[in-house]
Amino acid sequence: MENDNLLDGRKNKKYRQLILSLLAVCLSAFLQTFCYQVFLKPSHMLASGFLGTSMLINIFADNYLHLDIPVPFLLVALNLPVALMCMRGISLRFTALSLLQIAISSTFMRLCHFQPIFDDLSLNIIFGGALNGFYISLALLGRASTGGMDFIALYVSNKKGKTIWEYVLLINTIMLLTYGYITNWRYAGYSIILQFISTRVVSTFHKRYKLYTLNITTTRGEAIRDAFVNHIRHGITCIPVKGGYTQQDRTMLITVVSSYEVNDVIDLLQQIDPYVIISINQTERFIGRFHREPE
Numbered sequence: 001m002e003n004d005n006l007l008d009g010r011k012n013k014k015y016r017q018l019i020l021s022l023l024a025v026c027l028s029a030f031l032q033t034f035c036y037q038v039f040l041k042p043s044h045m046l047a048s049g050f051l052g053t054s055m056l057i058n059i060f061a062d063n064y065l066h067l068d069i070p071v072p073f074l075l076v077a078l079n080l081p082v083a084l085m086c087m088r089g090i091s092l093r094f095t096a097l098s099l100l101q102i103a104i105s106s107t108f109m110r111l112c113h114f115q116p117i118f119d120d121l122s123l124n125i126i127f128g129g130a131l132n133g134f135y136i137s138l139a140l141l142g143r144a145s146t147g148g149m150d151f152i153a154l155y156v157s158n159k160k161g162k163t164i165w166e167y168v169l170l171i172n173t174i175m176l177l178t179y180g181y182i183t184n185w186r187y188a189g190y191s192i193i194l195q196f197i198s199t200r201v202v203s204t205f206h207k208r209y210k211l212y213t214l215n216i217t218t219t220r221g222e223a224i225r226d227a228f229v230n231h232i233r234h235g236i237t238c239i240p241v242k243g244g245y246t247q248q249d250r251t252m253l254i255t256v257v258s259s260y261e262v263n264d265v266i267d268l269l270q271q272i273d274p275y276v277i278i279s280i281n282q283t284e285r286f287i288g289r290f291h292r293e294p295e
Contacts, residue, residue: 024142025097029105031135033112039128042116045191046179048172048198050078050148056179072106079147086155097144129194133201140206210259211283220273221251227272256283
């Protein structure tokens with residue numbers, strides 16, 4: 001009965017997570033369109049990733065080939081092959097949600113026509129950079145992405161187990177230098193500042209690679225251990241202990257999980273033992289094998 005309740009609870013949690021992911025994807029796509037039309041395009045600044053690449057191709061084609069290639073079309077055309085190539089290193093669910101985000105944002109860009117808010121270039125840099133980083137982070141928190149560089153960055157991160165957003169910033173800088181060469185160096189310089197702000201925002205909000213050590217004290221050691229092993233794909237150490245005040249036997253369990261899993265573990269343990277004691281500490285370094293679910 002207890003196991004059935006746990007399974008039902010986890011199924012309901014998956015449905016809730018899917019709904020939240022869809023909401024995050026839709027909001028991220030809307031904010032991406034808003035940021036592009038209100039802050040970036042009027043100020044002649046390039047966005048990050050494949051949106052920036054699409055803008056660069058659009059400008060190059062217009063200036064040198066006298067062709068008008070729509071940015072929404074380029075956004076889909078660039079992302080689709082990259083998504084298919086990276087599918088083996090990232091989950092099908094992540095890929096599908098990311099492609100949905102790209103499709104929705106491309107649709108919004110064709111349907112929505114937002115007007116600029118600020119005439120001041122500095123304000124556009126600050127707010128544009130912050131919003132650019134926020135909509136990327138929002139998609140990542142929804143277990144999706146805005147595509148392009150996010151696909152590549154997370155593919156490498158899943159293989160290496162570390163963030164590479166600084167390298168993404170370097171790639172974007174090279175792209176912006178190209179933009180400066182074919183258009184205006186001043187706008188390219190402003191865009192680099194914008195991308196720095198954006199990258200710092202993403203690094204602040206996206207904490208998938210932060211690890212936490214959980215020290216768990218309970219009277220139901222075996223039940224806690226069995227539930228943890230069955231539902232959470234990490235090892236756990238069990239130590240028999242005795243309460244200093246009650247002198248009663250207890251079990252202390254120690255494990256390390258990612259920041260995304262902390263709340264899931266707490267919910268699981270409290271279902272088994274409502275009186276469980278959990279101490280949570282951030283882990284600065286972890287040496288050894290650690291399972292990470294693919295994005």
